[in-house]
Amino acid sequence: MTQPIVPQGLKRVSKPRLYEQLVEQLLDHIEESQLGPGDVLPAERDLAERLGVSRATLAQALVALEVLGIIDVQHGTGAVLLYRPTVAAVIRDLRAHSSRLPDIVEARSTLEVKLAGLAALRHTPDDVAAIESALSAMQEEIDAGDRGVHGDELFHLAVTTAAHSSVLAQLMTFIAEMVLETRIESLGQPGRPEQSLASHRAIARAIQSGDQLAAERAMLAHIELVSDVALLRDV
Amino acid sequence: MTQPIVPQGLKRVSKPRLYEQLVEQLLDHIEESQLGPGDVLPAERDLAERLGVSRATLAQALVALEVLGIIDVQHGTGAVLLYRPTVAAVIRDLRAHSSRLPDIVEARSTLEVKLAGLAALRHTPDDVAAIESALSAMQEEIDAGDRGVHGDELFHLAVTTAAHSSVLAQLMTFIAEMVLETRIESLGQPGRPEQSLASHRAIARAIQSGDQLAAERAMLAHIELVSDVALLRDV
C-alpha cells in the first residue's frame, strides 16, 4: 500500500490482457498442484476448455511462460515444467510490484563497482584514451553550462568497455534505460555535475593505476553520491 | 565418456518455432529501421502478410517481445517500442549464447555474491525455510546417488529470493540458462556434489547469522570452487 502506482512510464496502466491472466492462473495451478520439473501440463485443448478460452489465446500464455523460462513446449509431447513453483512465485512478484528505484540503484551499483574493479585490471591503452576523452567531453559540457549528461554516459560506457566482460556489459545495457532516468535527475541538482566529474576523475585515476580495490571503492562512492537525491525523492 | 550427453533439453536441439524466428526478424527490422522508444510497429495484419505468417502466430511473437520488455502492445493503437535498438541487440545476443564461459562465471559471481550479502541482511523466516529445504533436497539427491543438480538450483534460487532485490533477481533470470550449463558440468565431477553442498551450508549459516561479509565471502568461495573445472575444461 506504499506504492501509489508508479508514474514511471515503464509500467502498464492499460487493460489486462487475457493471456496475462492465464499466466497467473497457470502459475497458481502449478503451485497448488505441487508440480515439479519434468512434469507436463495438461493438453492444450483440455486446458483451453477448462480455462474457458480458445487454444490460440492459451498458446499465447504458453509462449509467455516459455519466454519466462518456466516451461518448454515440445511438439508431440506437451508443455513440460522446467522449474519449481518457487521460481514462479519470484517471477510473479516481479511482475506484480514492478522494479522500484532502490532496486535499480542496487543493481547498478553491483554491476558498476565490479566493472570498475575489472577495468583497473584489464584496461588497454585504447580504453584509457576513451575514458580520458569522456572526462574531457563532460568538462566541456559543464563549462558550456550544460549538465554533462552525455559525458557522464560516455564515461560509464568507457569503464564498462574497459572491463572486457561481455556478459556484465550486456547486463549493464539491459538496465541502462532505467539508470538513465536516475542519472538525469541527479545531474539536475545544483553543483552536482562538478561533484560527479570529480569522482569520475578519481575513478579514472584508480583504474589507470591498476588498483582494483581503489577503483571499486571510488565507483561505489560515486554511485552513492549520485543516487541519494533520487532515493530521497521517490521512495 | 563422462557424460552421456546432457539430456537437459535446455539447449534447443529441436525444431525452431515459427514465433521465435519472427522475434529475430522483428528485432532485425527494429535495428535496421533505426526505430526508437515511442515508435510503433506496422499493423498486425500488415506485418503478418509481409512476414508470410498468420495473425495468430505473429501475435505469439508479439507476446514474446512484450514479455521480454521490448514492446508494449496497446489495444486500438499498436505495438509501441519501449527500448532503444541496442537493448534489442543485447537481448538477441543473449539468446544467441554468444558469450563465453569465463564471462558468464564472472557475471554470475558478481550477482550472486551481492545477492548472498543482501540475503544476510534481508532474509525472512520464510526465506530461511526455503534455503533449509533446498539443502535437504540436495542432501537427499546425493544420498540417492544423484548429482544434486536440482537441489543446487533450488538453493541458489532461494538465496536470490531472500535478497529481495527485484532488478538483481531479474538479471539472474537472464543469465540463468547460461549458468545452468556450467552447473551441470561442475556437479558431474567426482566428489563435487558433496563439496558443493558443504559450501552451501556455509553460505546458509552466514546468511542466517546476518553476517553480510561472511555470506559474500562464502558465496565467492563457492562459485570459485564450482567454476574452476569448467574454466579449465573449456577455455
Add this chain to the structure above:
DNA sequence: GGGGGCGCAGTGGCCTAGCCTCCTAGACTC
C-alpha cells in the same frame, strides 16, 4: 519367446475466417 517394425492415437504447430472492443482523427455542430 524375443526382437524389430509399423501404425495409430494424442499432442502441439499453424492457418483461415470472422466478429468484437478500443482508440483516434476528422467531420460536424453549436
Add this chain to the structure above:
DNA sequence: GAGTCTAGGAGGCTAGGCCACTGCGCCCCC
C-alpha cells in the same frame, strides 16, 4: 473555437480445421 459524434483502423479473442511430430502398443517375423 470548443466540444461532440462517428467511421475506420487497430488489436483481442474465438471457432474450427488440417498438418507434423512423438510415443507406444500391437503384430509380424524370426
